[in-house]
Amino acid sequence: MKKTQHLRTAFFSRRRVPDCPVYDLHGHMGPVYGLHINRESAAQADAVLKRNGVRLLVFCHHAALLCPDIGNAANIVAVRAFPERLRAYCGINPNYPDQIEKDLTSFDRYPDVYVGFKFHASFHAIPITDARYEPAWALADERGLPILLHTWGNDPQCGYTVIRQVAERYHRAPILLGHSCHGAWDEAIRLVKDFPNVYLELCAVMDERGILERFVEELGSTRIVFGTDYPWFSHHYYIGAVLGSGIGDEDCRNIFYRNAKRILGK
Amino acid sequence: MRLKFIDINLAFGQPVRAGYRPAFTAGDVRRVMKQAGIAKALVWHVAQHDLAPADGNRLLAKAIAGASSLWGCWTILPPQTDEVITPDFFRRMKRHGIVALRAFPDYHKFLINRVTFGRFLDEVTERRIPLLLSLEKGGITWPAVYQVMADFPKLTCILCDIGIWGVDRFTWPLLETYPNLYLETSLLALDDGGFESMVARFGARRMVFGTNFPERYPEAGMLSLIRADISRSDKQRIAAANWEVVLNQMRV
Numbered sequence: 131m132k133k134t135q136h137l138r139t140a141f142f143s144r145r146r147v148p149d150c151p152v153y154d155l156h157g158h159m160g161p162v163y164g165l166h167i168n169r170e171s172a173a174q175a176d177a178v179l180k181r182n183g184v185r186l187l188v189f190c191h192h193a194a195l196l197c198p199d200i201g202n203a204a205n206i207v208a209v210r211a212f213p214e215r216l217r218a219y220c221g222i223n224p225n226y227p228d229q230i231e232k233d234l235t236s237f238d239r240y241p242d243v244y245v246g247f248k249f250h251a252s253f254h255a256i257p258i259t260d261a262r263y264e265p266a267w268a269l270a271d272e273r274g275l276p277i278l279l280h281t282w283g284n285d286p287q288c289g290y291t292v293i294r295q296v297a298e299r300y301h302r303a304p305i306l307l308g309h310s311c312h313g314a315w316d317e318a319i320r321l322v323k324d325f326p327n328v329y330l331e332l333c334a335v336m337d338e339r340g341i342l343e344r345f346v347e348e349l350g351s352t353r354i355v356f357g358t359d360y361p362w363f364s365h366h367y368y369i370g371a372v373l374g375s376g377i378g379d380e381d382c383r384n385i386f387y388r389n390a391k392r393i394l395g396k
Numbered sequence: 397m398r399l400k401f402i403d404i405n406l407a408f409g410q411p412v413r414a415g416y417r418p419a420f421t422a423g424d425v426r427r428v429m430k431q432a433g434i435a436k437a438l439v440w441h442v443a444q445h446d447l448a449p450a451d452g453n454r455l456l457a458k459a460i461a462g463a464s465s466l467w468g469c470w471t472i473l474p475p476q477t478d479e480v481i482t483p484d485f486f487r488r489m490k491r492h493g494i495v496a497l498r499a500f501p502d503y504h505k506f507l508i509n510r511v512t513f514g515r516f517l518d519e520v521t522e523r524r525i526p527l528l529l530s531l532e533k534g535g536i537t538w539p540a541v542y543q544v545m546a547d548f549p550k551l552t553c554i555l556c557d558i559g560i561w562g563v564d565r566f567t568w569p570l571l572e573t574y575p576n577l578y579l580e581t582s583l584l585a586l587d588d589g590g591f592e593s594m595v596a597r598f599g600a601r602r603m604v605f606g607t608n609f610p611e612r613y614p615e616a617g618m619l620s621l622i623r624a625d626i627s628r629s630d631k632q633r634i635a636a637a638n639w640e641v642v643l644n645q646m647r648v
């Protein structure tokens with residue numbers, strides 16, 4: 131079947147393309163140490179999402195990842211203030227097992243807030259195979275909830291070797307490889323081929339022209355999800371990059387919304 | 397009405413480390429420009445970085461000869477070693493359609509400051525020739541950028557590939573202090589709200605559009621600018637007009 135590229139024209143001529151919503155499965159919120167964020171608040175995020183036709187942002191607040199004193203309360207407050215377009219990953223910091231236990235015990239009080247979990251093993255300097263993540267893995271796997279991992283190359287905390295070890299253990303939870311093992315593209319492709327619950331996520335992948343084209347060529351587009359690290363990065367930058375890759379409309383639709391809706395059970 | 401785009405950060409040539417989709421020739425570049433909707437471009441050859449500036453400069457001049465949609469940008473080295481900067485340097489620039497300069501001080505192992513470049517960069521400043529410095533391509537570090545601007549405060553300097561983590565904490569103090577300093581937009585376009593906050597703080601005249609093709613997708617930076625919440629006239633300034641002003645002020 132010949133691929134069409136009408137979406138490219140549509141997104142370049144209109145701010146929102148109503149029949150092609152965008153689901154961003156990799157976001158954050160709030161200020162963060164290494165950069166000035168222009169739009170930190172949940173209210174600003176909601177306004178940007180609405181204006182730009184982003185149907186849903188699934189995020190983990192920087193405070194939930196980097197400040198145990200605030201923790202996941204920041205996620206709950208933000209989603210409950212703007213429930214139409216925001217959902218959160220419950221942030222798991224394995225340096226604080228007691229807090230994990232509390233967050234998991236109270237997890238079911240927030241079905242309107244959480245869709246799954248976020249592990250940022252690089253921030254936390256503990257590999258994703260460590261036993262301290264285990265209760266969160268188990269809950270996600272039991273219920274088929276997505277886990278968004280920060281992944282990078284073959285980083286000892288969050289690279290393809292340790293990802294393979296966890297993927298061999300957990301078969302039900304969709305494992306979203308944030309940044310797709312950045313740089314180790316062949317191994318990322320291999321993981322998707324070997325494990326049906328592993329997905330590639332595009333944040334920072336679009337730094338290098340040609341990678342998305344390879345992913346689609348080797349894997350098709352049903353295992354690739356759209357993500358931006360919003361509010362670090364701009365939705366339209368990433369939308370433009372996906373369209374600029376020259377993949378077809380059906381692939382773009384899988385990436386922009388269809389795969390995300392399936393993972394989120396919508 | 398569509399915006400007119402001029403891309404000032406575009407390279408071609410066979411890179412020493414092959415990327416996934418390089419642009420081998422000036423012809424490849426022109427095809428992609430046409431497809432993406434980029435009217436004109438300031439280009440350089442990757443050998444100016446990967447091999448040696450003099451060889452790369454020569455390859456560039458040859459490749460863009462007669463191409464009316466392309467301007468050239470040469471790479472410099474310290475004048476003392478006579479590798480690039482010779483007494484007829486500005487005459488050669490003019491002859492080959494070269495309108496801007498680049499320097500990669502870290503990668504090419506020198507310092508860009510008054511000790512090394514005193515008289516030469518004074519003349520570049522006087523002639524208002526833009527100097528492009530890349531923060532990503534092994535080009536230069538932030539302390540060195542601060543040093544260059546402290547030594548040559550009126551230099552027309554365009555900071556390219558400014559970094560993937562929003563760098564306002566580095567760039568805003570420079571923009572406040574040095575009126576001829578500009579930001580190239582390939583990575584500003586990546587920042588959520590990057591264009592909006594720059595325009596609110598400094599107006600639209602301190603940014604020049606660039607894509608960093610072939611490493612990045614031209615459509616990414618273009619769509620980000622098209623959808624920015626700033627006025628159409630500000631978008632047009634950034635997309636092309638600011639560069640045209642810089643170019644008109646330049647004398648070789």
Ligand SMILES: [Zn+2]
Nearest residue numbers: 156158308359
């Ligand atoms: Zn992230």
